[in-house]
Amino acid sequence: MTDSQHRQSGEYGYVRMNGAGNAFIVVDAMEKPFRPSEDEVRRLASDEAGLGGFDQLIAVEKAEGGDAFMRVWNSDGSLVETCGNALRCVGWLMLDATEKSEVTIDTVAGPALARASTERDGLKQVTVDMGRPRLDWQQIPLAEEMDTRGIELQVGPIDNPLVHTPGAVSMGNPHVVFFTDHQDDVFVRGTGSLIEHHPLFPEGVNVGFAHVLDRQTIRLRVWERGAGLTLACGTGACAAMVAASRRGLIDRSAKMILDGGELFVEWDTVSDHVFMTGPVEIELTGQLQSVL
């Protein structure tokens, strides 16, 4: 097909991949822009599209600064600032394609540096420098001034709340983290969907449920803004580790055990940057017909 026919047909190559189970369709938009509407993203996420569904749709574009620009849509169609597990997945694709030892991927939330780590259990491990956590109430953002180490929010009976006083952290996207061993599906889905659009969070929020097992280990489940309960959330793992460290529950690193796999997160004392390491898995490749 000639280039103009390609342009008319809007055919895009894609890779279906996951980061610790967090499911992505990664579209190659290096040659031509990929700008689906919210409705088109929702249609692509539906069964009828035949893509197998996804948590986030990712477009990889040419970047002025850095090796690529990564655009992220949640499965509900919302365009969001960044995605930690997708940074690791796109990082792997770029590392593999360029044979560089590290690549810079720019996002709406700012640049991230990805480098390959060792393989483990037969899975590629990729480390991403996620930059600094944003900890001021206006950076989350919250609708009013609060101490983000423990904000005034509770769920359940006033005199005996089920969860309360969560931490709030932004990794470029907003997170609230409850420290609890209430992590069953019904509770996580019910509480997560309730808090996701709570008026305290003007831009919505990802809701983490973190059970600190010891000073090096956290079991985490995340109800994601715009995607619901996923098998893993990279920025959620970073936010939970930072929130736990700020409350003295752990030091400055932890193994994060999510439903879909393990992520290792450390918060560097010198640079104040958060580094996340975890697996990436390529499932299949395909061609996406034009959505535009």
Ligand SMILES: N[C@H](CCC[C@H](N)C(=O)O)C(=O)O
């Ligand atoms: N649902 C998130 C975006 C994806 C984050 C997650 N999949 C990750 O790995 O960081 C939000 O609306 O901010």
